[in-house]
Amino acid sequence: MGMVFTEILAKIDRAAVNGQKLHLDIEHVRALATSPVYASIAEMKAKEFADLWEKEPEQEATSPRASNSGSSGSNPAPSAESGSSPGTMLTLVHVAAERQASATAEKIARLSKHKRR
Secondary structure, eight states: OOSHHHHHHHHHHHHHHHTOOOOOOHHHHHHHHTSHHHHHHHHHHHHHHHHHHHHHHHHHHHSGGGGOOSOOSSOOSOOSSOSSOHHHHHHHHHHHHHHHHHHHHHHHHHHHHHHHO
């Protein structure tokens, strides 16, 4: 595998200096995914979600839907979880799905560009 992390850092530095996207070869992606670095990035991603969820009730209070005080659906009992309502989870799932779709589209575009070479 050689000096994979040295190569990764060089690519990160180059992208940062030039203000460009970071492009990683599959060997670099695999090295990152199987290293402790990946766990750290996943932890940071979880923190981003937690921060997003923490801010969401503030946004929800000002939305037109927030004025609906009646219960809806077939289960009028309060949710077992405290915190955000079940509807807010759909928003978060949608955001996560959009990010995943965007990442997948970028990957497909890179692969098709790579095959054309």
